Amino acid sequence: MYHYPVEERALLQRRVDQFRGQVSRYLDGKLDEDEFKQLRLRNGLYVQRHAPMLRVAIPYGVLSSTQLRTLADIATKWDRGFGHMTTRQNIQYNWIPLEDTPDVMQALADVDMHAIQTSGNCIRNITTDPLAGASRDELEDPRPWCELIRQWANFHPEFNWLPRKFKIAVSGASHDRAAVEVHDIGLRIKHNAKGDTVFDVYVGGGLGRTPHIGKQIAHALPADDLLSYLEAILRVYNRHGRRDNMYKARIKILVNALGLATFQEQVDAAWQQTRQQVPTTDHATVADLKAQFAVTLPARDAVPLDALQAETGDAFTSWYKQNTQAHKSPGYRSVFISLKHPGQPAGDITSAQMQLVADLSDQFSQGELRATHDQNLVLAHVAEADLPALWTALGPAKLAYANINTLTDMIVCPGLDFCSLANASSIAIWDQINATFDNIDYLHDLGRITVRVSGCMNACGHHHVADIGVLGVEKKGVEWYQLTLGGRSTEGARIGKRLGPAIAKDRVAATVEDILAVFAEQREPDESFNAFVERNGVTPFKERVYEAAA
Amino acid sequence: MKLLRNGEIVDMPWRLQGADEPATAPIAVPQMQLVQSETPPPSNPAWVALVEPEDDPVELPASALERDAILIDFPSFTDGRGYSHARTLRHELGYRGELVAVGDVRRDQLEFMRLVGIDSYQCEADADVDDLNAALTELRPDA
Numbered sequence A: 001m002y003h004y005p006v007e008e009r010a011l012l013q014r015r016v017d018q019f020r021g022q023v024s025r026y027l028d029g030k031l032d033e034d035e036f037k038q039l040r041l042r043n044g045l046y047v048q049r050h051a052p053m054l055r056v057a058i059p060y061g062v063l064s065s066t067q068l069r070t071l072a073d074i075a076t077k078w079d080r081g082f083g084h085m086t087t088r089q090n091i092q093y094n095w096i097p098l099e100d101t102p103d104v105m106q107a108l109a110d111v112d113m114h115a116i117q118t119s120g121n122c123i124r125n126i127t128t129d130p131l132a133g134a135s136r137d138e139l140e141d142p143r144p145w146c147e148l149i150r151q152w153a154n155f156h157p158e159f160n161w162l163p164r165k166f167k168i169a170v171s172g173a174s175h176d177r178a179a180v181e182v183h184d185i186g187l188r189i190k191h192n193a194k195g196d197t198v199f200d201v202y203v204g205g206g207l208g209r210t211p212h213i214g215k216q217i218a219h220a221l222p223a224d225d226l227l228s229y230l231e232a233i234l235r236v237y238n239r240h241g242r243r244d245n246m247y248k249a250r251i252k253i254l255v256n257a258l259g260l261a262t263f264q265e266q267v268d269a270a271w272q273q274t275r276q277q278v279p280t281t282d283h284a285t286v287a288d289l290k291a292q293f294a295v296t297l298p299a300r301d302a303v304p305l306d307a308l309q310a311e312t313g314d315a316f317t318s319w320y321k322q323n324t325q326a327h328k329s330p331g332y333r334s335v336f337i338s339l340k341h342p343g344q345p346a347g348d349i350t351s352a353q354m355q356l357v358a359d360l361s362d363q364f365s366q367g368e369l370r371a372t373h374d375q376n377l378v379l380a381h382v383a384e385a386d387l388p389a390l391w392t393a394l395g396p397a398k399l400a401y402a403n404i405n406t407l408t409d410m411i412v413c414p415g416l417d418f419c420s421l422a423n424a425s426s427i428a429i430w431d432q433i434n435a436t437f438d439n440i441d442y443l444h445d446l447g448r449i450t451v452r453v454s455g456c457m458n459a460c461g462h463h464h465v466a467d468i469g470v471l472g473v474e475k476k477g478v479e480w481y482q483l484t485l486g487g488r489s490t491e492g493a494r495i496g497k498r499l500g501p502a503i504a505k506d507r508v509a510a511t512v513e514d515i516l517a518v519f520a521e522q523r524e525p526d527e528s529f530n531a532f533v534e535r536n537g538v539t540p541f542k543e544r545v546y547e548a549a550a
Numbered sequence B: 001m002k003l004l005r006n007g008e009i010v011d012m013p014w015r016l017q018g019a020d021e022p023a024t025a026p027i028a029v030p031q032m033q034l035v036q037s038e039t040p041p042p043s044n045p046a047w048v049a050l051v052e053p054e055d056d057p058v059e060l061p062a063s064a065l066e067r068d069a070i071l072i073d074f075p076s077f078t079d080g081r082g083y084s085h086a087r088t089l090r091h092e093l094g095y096r097g098e099l100v101a102v103g104d105v106r107r108d109q110l111e112f113m114r115l116v117g118i119d120s121y122q123c124e125a126d127a128d129v130d131d132l133n134a135a136l137t138e139l140r141p142d143a
């Protein structure tokens, strides 16, 4: 597994010392509120409805068991015994007192972790495929490239005060599990005819108030030029992105206002300059990173499901089918751990669960694990023969719920319960849908359906790219919910279509039931919900939903 | 008005608009004025260019690049355009003179300003000079 080199460790330590100084100057009244706010944001520290919120970076979603134990200890010692996984593959704590944050940063730095640029108008955590290095459809492991970009982006002196936040995602597989088309910059790894690594570059994607699908700005960019090209895009954005209105400040607005061709010309002009200044990719470094990220798995015999089933039973079978995926090495599978158990807030994980998962990753998955974009965890390299033992250990901790990629594997933003910007509760919808759809077999029959909930237009729940998106809106002090259908964030990303007028709070789950009934009645055999909406639009659903209400 | 320059706090050597520097100090002329007027300002009194966020330093008149210093304005510490201007001046225009950050320049911004090629920084008269110097190399002392 990759560990930071000594220079990166020294840099992290200097960052902790710097932050300690900033907090103490603030507490001594030597730093004003506005300035401290900007400085703490760049260390992941928000002030939320109830208390400060600390967002810790999990670069490209990869964690060691040691790191996860530290996250568990932090939750126990300084928080209330749990953390919350985010859609940027990070983890958030909600109750850490400001005075203690320098000590938390130190505890993190001791295991190569930090909160650098997890908020603020700067380049945020680089995200990628949670199955990196394990999936069968992978062309190349994206993590070495993510780490290269992370080192370039962290403390980038030119881009620490951008017009708005900036998100980059990288995918290295034929199936895009990193949602690259809905990022400020999305990179898709390809190999050219000579077999060299090149990048397709997308720009200007993003959700929020005005969702946009990214546009392809470069085809087959040579790996040598990766950082100088990113630097050129960022420079154009830093200089010309709007700073007068925070809702129009993302790069997507600039790209749309200029048009892709003009934006591209400006980037090319800036690139002439950045190419002189930014060194080309150091292939020795990349080769070294590749070697460190690669795992050597001991040879294990392939064990078919039938054989495993004999020692377990039906519940195991449905978990195997729903929560595990084929691995590129025979004899292994990747295991998803659902953090969407009913009765526990979506994406939350307790200290005890973290400790258990850390132990299980040591025992069964090379001491390494992943945080996913949809707020679950992955043990990427589990031998098939070990699956029953792993499943048996996860079950009592409520970590073997077989709902991955089903309706209840929802993304739910903090909403009214925690977020000061919210219009409506998100967690109430999560509870309502769980109460209504409690038959796991029915969920399996429906197949892959994503439901995502945002408590306001800022769209932190990514509802635009869900099969069923739920957006909280407020009308005269009452919570209502706007539904969209047929969005997706994988290759060929699409923004969901609006179903119609907003739905009353107590009718959201019932409306989802109506929608699913239409789908069940009219779908072609094996047709996915997403394909169904693409074929039929929202009309068949509209008729049922609003006729029922009328 | 003061300036952190070569590790020391000195008087601001240029006259910024509306500032109280002596009338004999060279005047800082906004880039927009330099570009709009047909003839550059006469050399007496001496002048330097002041690049503002909306400007493109590539459009500076050649005479501005011949002066010993160019000032970069940071009207608010959260406006990061000046960092890109500094890089453009250094790398695209090859400017070797003194780059000076003026405006809302704060202690915790100094290091990144240094890293993009800025040499001197506006500061408060009562600033702690040792602390400012330390701030310049908090994260990347070797860069």
Ligand code: SF4
Pocket: A413, A414, A415, A416, A419, A420, A421, A422, A423, A454, A455, A456, A457, A458, A459, A460, A461
């Ligand atoms: S979508 Fe709105 S309510 Fe939900 S977390 Fe984001 S800002 Fe808060």
